[in-house]
Amino acid sequence: MIRKNISPRNGWQQKLENSGFLFHTPDGETYWNESVCYELSLKVSNAIEDATNALLEVCHKGVETVLERGWYERLGINSHEAELIQKSWDLDHLSVYGRFDLSWDFKAPPKMLEFNADTPTSLFEASVIQWQWLEEVFPHYDQFNSIHEKLIKRWNEVANKQKKLHFTSLMSHADDISQTEYLRDTAHQAGFQTEFIFIEDLGYDFSRNQYVDLDDRPIEQCFKLYPWEWLSQEQFGKYINLDKTRFVEPAWKRIMSSKAFLPILWELNPGHPNLLPSFFERPTSGKVVEKPFVSREGNQIKIWENGSTKLCTEGFSEDSRSIYQAYHELPCFDGRYPVLGSWVVGESSAGLGIREDSSVVTQSTSHFVPHYLSSRRK
Known part of the structure; x- marks a missing residue:
């Protein structure tokens, strides 16, 4: 893995905005940074993929154990959330996506820092934007990135094609809106009729015991870029009826999204090479x-x-x-510490997004940096 200084594309800001990526420089601060990039060998990308698939299997088994043993209190999950979690699991509500944050010093196997299971962000830039960058800057090389194609395929596995899909996010978060609209587009490409509604505009019809949109139409399937621990505590959260409204991500992902899941995973899998x-x-x-x-x-x-x-x-x-x-030491390249955002779609690894910071803690101000694989396309 090599960090390289390169020249940004001419007019890169306009190119990003033409693709719908509007928050590349929020408040004048760099977020998308294409003045550098990372070159990865195929061996490195394969190792990330293998670690991701292994961790996903460990996490799913961990969820099963939590459900079997009723370890909700250990995770900070209240009884109302627990009911929703169990119900979504019993109804076999499937997951669309998630993001593991990995640390890798290249001395030992990649280590899981956490799993962003419920509301992972930076998807749009990892999927579409850095691929467009690759096509223009390194057209003869490949990228660890099959996110877009797998998302389109996954909607047909998760959702009922006879019904409409609603998509919702907070009104005040431009980056959340952009990601939600991107996911909506992948569902549209999968053949679904879709509608966007802000989370603040969701209604509830007590006569039907169901969420409704602004036109009073029932919301039967809803992707929400909004955490379960928030939704369940909303005014109408206690009336959620999973028999009538299927949410993506499903409520059982709440187990994985709690950091308290990390010591439970270690307790169940002591010494696992990809766990800390x-x-x-x-x-x-x-x-x-x-x-x-x-x-x-x-x-x-x-x-x-x-x-x-x-x-x-x-x-x-x-x-x-x-x-x-x-504590696991992040690698340092030119004073920057990269975290590997390893995406999963459905039941398998799907691609990589790299964020880096001058601090060892990755935060909202960290930069997203594109990558390419050192092997040429066949």
Whole structure:
């Protein structure tokens, strides 16, 4: 894996915007960065793919164990959420996508930092935008990226083609809207009739016991870029009827999205080559990372070493409870620390998006950097 300095394309901003990618430079700060890129060997991409598939299998088995043993309290999940989780599992509601964040120092196998299972972002840039960059900048090379094609195929496995698909996200989040619209487009390409509605505009019809859109039409299938722990606590969250409305991602993904799932995975799979030791209690020695049960964008992360705090990020955390994960050194390229965002679609690995930062904690201000494979296309 090599980090390279390259020249950005002429008019790259307009090219991104023409593709619908409008948040490449939010508030004047760099997010999409094509002045550099990463070159990966086929051996590296294969190792990431293998680790991702192995981790997905471990996570699914972990969900089954949580359900069998009723370990909801350990995960910070309340009884209402637990009912929805069990119901979605019993109804066999399928998942569309997710993103593992991996750390790899190239000395040991890739390690899972966390699984963004419910509302993973940076999908649009990982799928379409960096592929368009590749086609123009490195047209004779390949990329670890089959996300788009697999998403289109997955909708036909997850959803009922006789029904409409609604897509929803927050009104105030431009990047969330962009990603939701992208996923909506993949569903449209899969042959579905789709509608977009802001989460704030969702209605509820008590006579039908069902969510409805602005035209009072029933919402029978809904992709939501909105966390389950938020949706279940909304005014009408207690009336969710999964027999009438199928949500994507399904409620059982809430188990994986809690950081408390990490010590449970380690407890069930001690010594797994792709897992880091993780605990509910802070070890008194060594270097560990403290993570709230529920947090996003690197908020409220602390690094401890032998009982002393070495780093603490700012931001809001929704949960005062934390877990502790063994610190794993990220590789450093020219003073930047890359995290490998390994995407899954359905039941398998689908591609890679790399975000890097001058800090060892990846946050909302981190840069997305495209990549290509060193082997030429056949």
